[in-house]
Amino acid sequence: MSSLIGYYSLIFGVGVSILVIFFSIKNFNDTQKLDTKVISLVFLQLLFVIISFSGLILSFVNSDFSNETVFNHSHTTKPLFYKISGTWGNHEGSLLLWLLVLTLFIFVFLLRSKNQPKQYKILTLLFQQIIIVGFFIFLIQTSNPFNHVFPVPKEGLGLNPILQDPALAIHPPILYLGYVGTSIIFSSALAAVCSNNITKIWASHIKKWVLVSWIFLTLGILLGSIWAYYELGWGGFWFWDPVENVSLMPWFALTTLLHCVLVLEKKLILTSWVVVLSIATFTLSMCGTFLVRSGILNSVHTFANDPERGLYILIFLFILIFLSFFIFLIFHKSENNNSKTFYLLSKETSILVNNWFMMYFLSVVLIGTIYPIFLEVISSQKISVGPPFFNKLILPFLIPFMLAMAIGPKLKWIKSDIEDKIYLISFFVISLILSVLIIRNLDINFLYNTILITAAFYLFFITLRDFFHRKYRNLSQITAHFSFSILILSILFNNIFSSEVITNLKINETYQAQNLKINFESIEQENKQNFKAIKGKFIVEDQSGLIEVMQPELRIYNQPNIVTSEADIKTNIFTDKFMTMNYVQNQDYFNIRYQVKPFMIWIWISTILLCLSGCLSLIRKKYEN
Amino acid sequence: MNILKFLVSVIFLIYCFSSDLKAKNLEIEITKNLRCLICQGQSVYDSDSEFANSLKILVEKKLNEGLDEKQIYAYLKNKYGDWILYDPGFSKNTYFLWLLPILMFIFGGAIILRKVILKKKKL
Structure with missing residues (x-):
């Protein structure tokens, strides 16, 4: 019954679209x-939606x-929370959610x-x-969430367990x-181009949406x-996986646009660039949906593959791209030259320098993601483009990028000088010494890592000083740049200082290394609503005698x-200790992976701080006006 | 002299320790750069599949045989094709992959430089 209502609501929704x-047009x-x-x-x-x-x-x-x-993605024994979240955990439901957000x-x-x-x-x-109409048709034609099954099955096929998780x-x-x-x-942006409405007011209006x-x-x-x-169980947090890249691309474009709109708001320059960016950002989001949903990508996250849907989105x-270019070329008037x-x-x-680097990062991710697809189509050669490629092309460019991030916001509009040169130089020296001290004893590429960490520390110290020195003149900007520096620092330290042990143990066995002892104490079974849990109990003792009980779990x-x-x-606040266990086939051994990952939590905290800085900027608008 | 001896022994200790560290790290480093061929977008290091586990053993064996990182990559590439390596390398298949972003960067820099320099001429 509810399916029927849902389906007809969709049809009515299209009808309203036509009315709108x-x-x-008429009026x-x-x-x-x-x-x-x-x-x-x-x-x-x-x-209706x-x-x-x-x-x-x-x-x-x-x-x-x-x-x-429902039949394909749910099951009666699933907890209620995951029954509800299962609604958008599949292709049809997630598109309906797209439509809901659109409307x-x-x-x-x-x-507003x-x-x-x-x-x-x-x-x-x-x-x-x-x-909206495009998505309505897409839903009803190729991915109707309300298709009928007859005869009615007694039980559903269930939701992929790794998707049964609160974060997801x-x-x-x-x-x-x-x-x-x-x-x-x-x-x-297209409307503003058509109605010749690209003004400072429009810029501050659209800035909120950005x-x-x-x-x-x-x-x-x-x-x-x-x-x-x-959840994926090997302690990484970013894999340069195509589906992750696809969400990162609009992020780069949005970040660029955000900075650009700031200029437009004050000075009414770069108008064409802002329009192009607005079009590009949405196109990238759509491309994301296309790439993920068409199943072209080989990825951990692809759960629904269907070429017909891919073709429709394409x-x-x-x-949309054709339409927007057409409108841009016909209607757009370039700003005054003076x-x-x-x-x-x-x-x-x-800010142009920011745009420059952001566009470069975007192009690296874009080319790295789609190049293998093109190569396979053209020459039927399969290559993989993975983390090494992105690390090589992105990390070195972070160095000048972060230096520019530290100094850029200190400059004034139109024309400016660098003030406080003594501070800028002394902070740089401090960062350099600190990085050398940290990296000195490590068996890694010394020069490269030192410079990288120096740049990150530099941004960190400069923005930290700004908090006190610049009297909250632009709190959101300082917070954003500050949290970015923490993000990069914690990612770098996390990469450099992570250590791990992989070993096979059976119950009552102890793994012993110079600075670590892992004792596999016991194992217990529990029956939960829709899975059986096998819980291991491990006593981990590190060199300082600190004892930690770890209880990784296998769920069937x-x-x-x-x-x-x-x-x-x-x-x-300093480290994460991370342990997983897995079956070893046909033996009573379990494969244990124990990792110590420093500064892990700071990656999350800094990103949340980054979001907060965005919220600050939203609020700030009000009292400034 | 005592201090010198002490320093030398510390350096020696660190050296011993770090060479041990390196041996372990290299295997992880290599398996992180290999794609698990039967999984969906996982590296050999991350995966727990049979294929991945056998490959981990293979890499360890090859390391013990005295092959270096590049030789192992070359060996695996020969056996399984380019698809297995996450690092696409620089070859005729990947010129554009590596150079296009760099070209974009240079191009972007040129545009900004032009904007800034044009102004100076006008003054």
């Missing part, structure tokens, strides 16, 4: 009175296996931009409706808020990364029948 488009040059009508129509559309989505959730909660999606955002957009020019608003709505349950909605937020930026998308995208990536860290994507002037030492130039899920390995992680 019709009324918008394009009309007076203000139309606004309420269009807004209520958009609200109606949102309502909400009903449809609730219908799907209800089907999942009730384990209504006459619904194909939600355009509604909020209309409410009462003071914007009317034509601009209607054009934004129109462009957004094109995207909220990861897709958050990530989608980020992805789909870029659609508003896209529509709004910030919101950026915050959610950052948070979404963080959640995915945390999930990978403790065509849709090309239409304001196109830059001094080497100025805030404008430093009943539906589908999959064994997963749950890591036990002991976190404190």
Whole structure:
């Protein structure tokens, strides 16, 4: 029943779309009175999508296996929380969620931009409706979440157990808020081009949307990364996996756009660049959906593969790109030439430098991700592009990037000098000495790592001083750059100082090394709602005599029948201790992997801080005006 | 002289310790750069599949035979093809892969330089 309601709500939703488009065009040059009508129509559309989505959730909660999606991805013994999160843990449901966010955002957009020019608003709505209709058709045609199964099966096939996890349950909605937020930026930029509305006011208006998308995208990536860290079971948090790259690309584009909009807001320059970036950001988000959903990518995260869907998204994507380029070329007027002037030492130039590096990082990730696909199509040669490639091309460029990040924000608009030269130089010397002391005894590439860490420390100290020195003049910027420095520092230290032990043990056996003792004490079994847990108990003693009890777990899920390995992680502010165990086939031994990972928690903290800096910037707007 | 002796012995100890460290690290380093062919996007190091485990043993054996990192990569590439190596290397297949981002970087730098220099001429 709820499936039926859900399905018809979708159909009604398309109908409303047509009405919205019709009324918008018909009353394009009309007076203000139309606004309420269009807004209520958009609200109606949102309502239909909400009903449809609730219908799907209800089907999942009730384990209504006459619904194909529910049958494929749920099971009666699954805990309620994962029944609900299972709604968007699959292709059809996640697309419905896309649609929900799309309609939600355009509604909020209309409410929040009462003071914007009317034509601009209607054009934004129109462009957004094109995207919405595209997704409606995509849903109904190729991935209907409400397909009927007959005869009705008694039991569902179950959700992949590694997806049954709290972080991953909220990861897709958050990530989608980020992805789909870029659609508003896209529509709004195109509308602004068409109605010749690219002004400083537009810039500060769209900046909020850029910030919101950026915050959610950052948070979404963080959640995915945390999930990978403790669920995939080998202690890494970033693999340069294609699906991760795909979420990183819009992030680079959004970060660039965020900095660019800041310039536009103050000086009304770089307008074409902002428009191009807005289009690119959304295109990258769509490409992300396409690459993940089409199954072209070979990845840990690909759970749904279907070429027909991929083809549809690809065509849709090309239409959107073609449309936006067409609009850009026809309508766009370049800004006046006299304001196109830059001094080497100025805030404008430093933001251009930010853009330059961001675009470079973006191109590395983009080329690294799609090049193997093209090569395979053209020459049918399969190559892998993995972490070594990205590390080689990105890490060295972080050095000048971080130096620029430290100094850039100190420069003033138009023309400026570097002040406090003594501080800048002495901080650099301190960072250098500190890095040399840290790296000195390690058996790694000395020069390279020293310079890298020096740059990160430099950014750290400079921004730390700014907190006290610059009297909170731009708190969000300082916080953002500061947390970025912590992020890079903790990633570097985590890479350099991580240590690990891999060994096979059976019960009551002890592993002994110079500075470590692991005793496999016991094993116990527990029966949970939808899995059987095998819990090991290990006593780990390090060289200082510190004793830690680690209890990694193996879970044997009943539906589908999959064994997963749950890591036990002991976190404190300096290090994470991480242990997993696995079966060794046909023996009573277990394969134990024990890792000590320093500064792990700071990677998460710094990223959360980064999101907070975005929130600060959102709030700050208010009292500045 | 005593201090000198002490320092030398410390350096020797660190040297011994670090060479031991290196032997272990190299195996991890190598297996991290190999793709597990039967898994979905996992490295040999990360994976626990039969294939990955046999490959780990193979790498260890080759290291004990005295092969260095490059020789092991070359050996595996010969046996399983390019697909197994996460580091694509620089060959005629990958010129564009490596050079395109660098070209983009140079291109971007040129645009910025032009904007900044143009201004100076006008003054």
